Amino acid sequence: MGVILLAEPRGFCAGVDRAIEIVERALAKFGRPIYVRHEIVHNTYVVNDLKDKGAIFIEELSDVPPGATLVFSAHGVSKAVQDEARARGFQIFDATCPLVTKVHVEVAKLHKEGFEFIMIGHKGHPEVEGTMGQLESGIHLVEDVADVAHVQPSQTSKLAVVTQTTLSVDDAAEISAAVKARFPLIREPKQQDICYATQNRQDAIKVMSPQVDIVIVVGSPTSSNSNRLRELAEKLGTPAFMVDSAEELQPAWFEGKTRVGLTAGASAPEVLVKQVIDRIKALGAVAVRKMDGIEETVKFPLPKGLRMDVPAS
Structure with a gap:
């Protein structure tokens, strides 16, 4: 096996960065525990890391004690959940992606x-x-x-x-x-709703797939955008596998393959990508080459009450 081709862009998007930072700043400012409704983003590593820092993930608001601090996940919540959270008197920070x-x-x-x-x-x-x-x-x-x-x-x-x-x-x-x-009269959004990061990561797969023998996507099974990256590579005719961590890589996948494409979903941290690279190198890859790709500069502001007065951990 020769080279690992690294997709650009990959990994965290601005909405995921912001959501994780909201939980970390809330923990720094108010102390543990901070309650989070649903996984803040769909990534096992990120969720476990925040649990270690003092976040408690719940699905039902009845599991949150009165007066607690509650964060809504990056995926957004229904009006009913918003209303119930307000009625229960929680201090709420909304990490819904803008x-x-x-x-x-x-x-x-x-x-x-x-x-x-x-x-x-x-x-x-x-x-x-x-x-x-x-x-x-x-x-x-x-x-x-x-x-x-x-x-x-x-x-x-x-x-x-x-x-x-x-x-x-x-x-x-x-x-x-x-x-x-x-429905010929249907009104379409001025700009498509599919986010820039989803689009960019899929575009990178379209460029990368024809150049490699196999594609590895770093992402958790619950992550919609990560699943779409794997499906897209397969649609383009390249065998593709999604892994939550380096331990899930199977040596058999790489037999007879000389070029490995590697990307990560928008909720997968770069630390996991590095571990996957190390594991593929241990299986015989000798070089890592970065693709040219769009540089993402999008940044979303934090909610009031969590801005720069508290250093992020």
Whole structure:
């Protein structure tokens, strides 16, 4: 085995950076424990690291003691969860990715104008539950092209489409086209909802896949955008595997392969990428080459109350 080709960009996006920093600053400012609703981001290593620092991850708000500090995960939450958290009197910091919040704001605004929505996304994903939970009704979920034929909105003159931010760009475009074919008047977002980081990581895979014999994606099984990277490489004809850590790499995958492509989902930290590189080197890789790629400079501000007055740990 010869070379490891390292995708650029890979790993943490601005929304993930911000969400982790919110939990770390809350711990520094208020002390442990800090309660977090749902995994702050879908990565086992990150969640365990924050648990060690004093974060407690819960799904039900009834598990949080009165007066505690609560952080909403990067995926966003429904109106019902927001209302319940306020009613229980928690101190709340919202780590919802601003690009997800943008979708929530759009839904609220168009709903006031009488719109119903078709949402393209994965059923049961917390981001989808959060976005659909912005309204009591009037959002119809489609997961694939076949679903589009079965959507029954109450009217078709005021329909808008929204998208989960971590989908496959190509799949979303295909489903969007089917939605538009069935509902020609549907209103589309000015800018697509799929986030810049998801798009950039998928674009890097498209460039990298044809140049390598195998693709390794560092990411947790629950991470939507990481799963899409693995699927995309396979669609392009390159065998691809997703690993949560270096221990999951199987020597058999690399037999007879001379070039290994390596990337990481938007919630996977660089420390895991380094461990994977070390393991692949131990299996025989001799060099690491970085691809050219977009440099991401996006940065999102922290919520009031957690800004620069507290040094991040």
